[in-house]
Amino acid sequence: MALLIKGGRIITASDDYVGDILCEGECITQIAPQLEPVDGAEVIDAAGKYVFPGFIDPHVHIYLPFMGTYSKDTYDSGSRAALVGGTTTLIEMCCPSRQEEPLEALELWKSKATDSACDYTYHMGVSRFDESASSQLREIVNQGIASFKIFLAYKGAFGVTDQELFDTLSLAKELGVIVTAHCENETLVAALQQQLVAEGRTGPEWHERSRPTRVEAEGVHHLMTFAEMTGAHVYCVHTSCRESLEAVEAARMRGTRAWVETVIPYLTLDRTYSELPDFEGAKYVMSPPLRDPIHKPYLWAGLRSRLISTVATDHAPFDFSGQKEMGRDNFTLIPNGIPSVEDRVNLLYTHGVCQGRIDLQTFVDAASTQAARLFGLYPRKGTIQVGSDADLVIYDPDYRGKISVETQNMDVDYSAYEGWEIEGRPSVVTVRGQVQAREGEFVGTLGQGKLLTREPTHF
Ligand code: URP
Ligand code: ZN
Ligand code: ZN
Secondary structure, eight states: OOEEEEEEEEEOSSOEEEEEEEEETTEEEEEESSOOOOTTOEEEEOTTSEEEEOEEEEEEOSSOEETTEEOSOOHHHHHHHHHHTTEEEEEEEEOOOTTSOHHHHHHHHHHTTTTOSSEEEEEEEOSOOSHHHHHHHHHHHHTTOOEEEEESOSTTTTOOOHHHHHHHHHHHHHHTOEEEEEOOOHHHHHHHHHHHHHTTOOSGGGHHHHSOHHHHHHHHHHHHHHHHHHOOOEEEOSOOSHHHHHHHHHHHHTTOOEEEEEEHHHHHOOHHHHTOTTTGGGGGOOSSOOOOGGGHHHHHHHHHTTSSOEEEOOBOOOOTTTTGGGGTTOGGGSOOOBOOTTTHHHHHIIIIITTTSSOHHHHHIIIIIHHHHHTTOTTTSSSOOTTSBOOEEEEEEEEEEEOOTTTOOSSSSOOTTTTOEEEEEEEEEEETTEEEEETTEEOSOTTOOOBOOOOOOOO
């Protein structure tokens, strides 16, 4: 059915104007100050509301075998949560183990997504690089999965050697794909963890001390050096601190093609949450860790100045009961991750736009447009223009409410933001012209989501 969205304030990464949008088929077909409904079109009154392009979360984990367990969401719960929160495209990390074959792993990850109600694609994890992996990665890029993911952390699990890092970046350069990277020095993390545990420092409050900012910045600097030597384009995922930003800025000044992602937990939470008593802090254990509050103003400034391109979630949901509890006697066994795919957009709007830290254009750019541009989805996604997919978020800035585990769609037994107030939320969310969420409820169809294929763009 056609959709006519009338009188909304249309906000893109560069524009701000009032107009009508007509969606037919799966695309935006007309934008004008005043449009008449076509036969049978649903008309949505967007007066007093914003119309944003569908938001893109470029870093989520839905299916993730990790630290002796599995992340909690499926595409049923995860895509419903994303949509209710205004995210219409997910980019999931496909994270095979060292033993898995890349092509088989991609098929496995794809098989988990058939229920998706939102569109999705993958960053292809490289956890082993040899001749066979190399030819499979070429095939994967040919299939339209045009970005890689590497881990410099998680020794003995996903982490790659320096030779594998060099080979992956060299292949990426040749193929024109960007490499996303988790940057922490795995040797230092392992040594510091061992030291702390031996000293009897076993609670979640010690997690941050086992992976201090310098350890993250060393990983970033390491990646920058390899990017400089190979000419590959790189993207630092979940950047948490000033030292890492400085390392990227310095590398950029030397000509390295590097981009920065931060995630909503670093902009809104801090280390004090992981110090909460009675093991409550385990809910806030992720890697890199939540930092001293002093880092937050640097992250907001980095976002404002566009040194940081994207705000993702690194959504990685593990129940408190039975999963986080695996590390009750030893913080190194707490599954790492904080769920937030449902809350990212509302938190960024509330704490960014409403608090005057970022303007509406930066908000859209960081939560949608930059991810589309960097990962080969633009202008199909990430903007509002004729010909783009009709992924739209009609956003009500007058809504006031609270985040709670009681009302969330994410399939996890706690909210890291329990009781937090939000100022605004999506009123209507469409994916390729289909209404999938209204006023905090999923009203769409599971399985409507499409796997998005992408061309290499980083030559
Ligand atoms: O703590 C985190 N970040 N968990 C998910 C895995 C990863 O490193 O992205
Ligand atoms: Zn990571
Ligand atoms: Zn992640």
